[in-house]
Amino acid sequence: MTTRPSLTERRKAETEREIARHAAALFSAHGAAGVTAEGIAKAAGVSLRTFYRYFRTKEEAVTPLLTGGVHQWLADLAAAPARLSVTEALERAVRSALAPEGPHAAFQAEALESTRGLLRAVPGDPALRSVWLRVHAETEEALVPVLERLARPGTDPLELRMTAAAANAAMRIAMETWATTQAEPGDPERGPAAIAVRCLRGLTAGLRTPRA
Amino acid sequence: MTTRPSLTERRKAETEREIARHAAALFSAHGAAGVTAEGIAKAAGVSLRTFYRYFRTKEEAVTPLLTGGVHQWLADLAAAPARLSVTEALERAVRSALAPEGPHAAFQAEALESTRGLLRAVPGDPALRSVWLRVHAETEEALVPVLERLARPGTDPLELRMTAAAANAAMRIAMETWATTQAEPGDPERGPAAIAVRCLRGLTAGLRTPRA
DNA sequence: CGCCCGTGTGGCACAACGTGCCATGAAGGC
DNA sequence: GCCTTCATGGCACGTTGTGCCACACGGGCG
Numbered sequence: 001m002t003t004r005p006s007l008t009e010r011r012k013a014e015t016e017r018e019i020a021r022h023a024a025a026l027f028s029a030h031g032a033a034g035v036t037a038e039g040i041a042k043a044a045g046v047s048l049r050t051f052y053r054y055f056r057t058k059e060e061a062v063t064p065l066l067t068g069g070v071h072q073w074l075a076d077l078a079a080a081p082a083r084l085s086v087t088e089a090l091e092r093a094v095r096s097a098l099a100p101e102g103p104h105a106a107f108q109a110e111a112l113e114s115t116r117g118l119l120r121a122v123p124g125d126p127a128l129r130s131v132w133l134r135v136h137a138e139t140e141e142a143l144v145p146v147l148e149r150l151a152r153p154g155t156d157p158l159e160l161r162m163t164a165a166a167a168n169a170a171m172r173i174a175m176e177t178w179a180t181t182q183a184e185p186g187d188p189e190r191g192p193a194a195i196a197v198r199c200l201r202g203l204t205a206g207l208r209t210p211r212a
Numbered sequence: 213m214t215t216r217p218s219l220t221e222r223r224k225a226e227t228e229r230e231i232a233r234h235a236a237a238l239f240s241a242h243g244a245a246g247v248t249a250e251g252i253a254k255a256a257g258v259s260l261r262t263f264y265r266y267f268r269t270k271e272e273a274v275t276p277l278l279t280g281g282v283h284q285w286l287a288d289l290a291a292a293p294a295r296l297s298v299t300e301a302l303e304r305a306v307r308s309a310l311a312p313e314g315p316h317a318a319f320q321a322e323a324l325e326s327t328r329g330l331l332r333a334v335p336g337d338p339a340l341r342s343v344w345l346r347v348h349a350e351t352e353e354a355l356v357p358v359l360e361r362l363a364r365p366g367t368d369p370l371e372l373r374m375t376a377a378a379a380n381a382a383m384r385i386a387m388e389t390w391a392t393t394q395a396e397p398g399d400p401e402r403g404p405a406a407i408a409v410r411c412l413r414g415l416t417a418g419l420r421t422p423r424a
Numbered sequence: 425c426g427c428c429c430g431t432g433t434g435g436c437a438c439a440a441c442g443t444g445c446c447a448t449g450a451a452g453g454c
Numbered sequence: 455g456c457c458t459t460c461a462t463g464g465c466a467c468g469t470t471g472t473g474c475c476a477c478a479c480g481g482g483c484g
Contacts, residue, residue: 086418086419087419126346129346129349130342130345130346133342133345133346133349134338134341134342134345137341137345151418155418156410156414158385158389158407158410158411158414159414159415159417159418160414160418161385161389161411162378162381162382162385162411162414162415162418163414163415163418163419165378165381165382165384165385166374166377166378166381166415166418166419169374169377169378169381170374170377172377173370173373173374173377177370177373195370198368198370199370199373199374202368202370202371202372202374202375203371203374203375203378203419204419204420205371206298206363206367206371206372206374206375206378207298207299207375207378207415207416207419208416
């Protein structure tokens with residue numbers, strides 16, 4: 001029922017994925033500083049000029065890999081029933097978007113592993129860290145209208161922004177720790193969804209004042 | 213009592229401030245993309261080569277302006293008495309570091325206004341936004357050991373990281389909204405300290421589940 | 425006081441980044 | 455089969471950031 005994409009558009013989407021894949025592989029192997037834009041272009045089979053038509057900078061080339069999981073999370077959250085509380089809706093969206101047996105398993109199996117390899121290189125690479133932070137800054141802005149629907153009417157806009165920032169940080173830190181911990185594929189407690197839920201709950205627990 | 217800095221070291225610190233000042237003024241006026249590194253160097257009275265000895269990239273030149281208030285906040289938080297709860301210590305540190313009549317008024321009057329002008333340019337400038345985010349990412353890391361002292365022993369490291377992220381986001385969003393709202397110098401409710409406290413309280417309020 | 429060593433600085437050359445401009449060739453509509 | 459549209463490639467150019475070397479100035483020592 002979706003209008004079938006034109007042949008040209010399919011090729012464009014294909015080359016974009018191709019560039020992103022090779023960029024992620026090269027960055028993971030040699031770091032962003034050790035890879036030239038021309039190197040990525042050559043690996044992807046396009047000219048240098050074409051590379052810069054798809055991505056504004058060479059570091060931006062990996063954003064499709066980085067945004068994949070987060071965009072799914074945003075979509076699931078936007079589709080949550082309005083009767084849920086904010087914290088409950090956040091937990092459900094996290095489970096739905098990151099669970100390996102969830103409805104979005106297609107994305108998982110394909111790109112999640114290369115995303116993981118990329119995230120392992122993020123902490124030590126200033127350029128990659130910059131894109132990673134930019135992606136989450138945009139996610140934080142996109143979260144505000146989504147959370148507004150779930151919050152009680154008339155909520156202070158500043159409170160809304162803070163909730164968005166906190167929820168976004170939970171997603172970010174969960175993915176970071178998931179990427180940098182051992183694999184253990186059989187352990188569901190080490191999966192991204194479980195870690196994200198722990199982050200969300202640690203958020204409310206850490207701010208509860210123990211001694212009044 | 214502190215060993216007086218050598219003559220050369222004072223000059224180095226002076227030129228660093230000089231570069232940062234001119235960089236902030238030029239970036240605020242023309243945006244980061246509209247200013248060349250050579251332009252900043254010329255304005256500061258140094259050669260282009262020397263400029264890059266002080267800052268790795270041209271955008272980094274404004275970090276001293278951006279980190280000023282945040283570093284004060286970290287120091288005040290590290291000096292908080294251990295008997296305080298986390299939320300209470302955060303509020304006190306925010307008031308102490310950002311209050312216009314606080315003990316750090318020297319920094320306030322001097323650099324706070326140029327920092328404010330810089331922050332107004334941050335949202336629309338990708339390059340400036342990138343440094344702003346990097347500064348707060350480093351602050352978030354630095355917050356973890358500081359908060360560990362205030363939290364109850366044996367706290368989950370993940371919960372600690374989440375608390376650091378939330379507190380850091382409060383500081384960041386408070387400074388952003390303070391910079392982008394009207395001046396109203398006589399109104400204490402619009403001051404950076406008051407906004408930061410609202411952010412911290414909005415954080416706990418937004419995560420409290422209203423309907424159990 | 426005069427010498428010397430360490431170091432901050434400037435100039436130069438260079439690889440890489442990112443963009444504007446134009447020519448080419450293939451996709452899609454008539 | 456023709457023509458418009460547009461993705462691509464090649465080229466030139468200003469800018470970024472770095473390595474290398476020469477110079478000058480501050481600071482210590484005989």
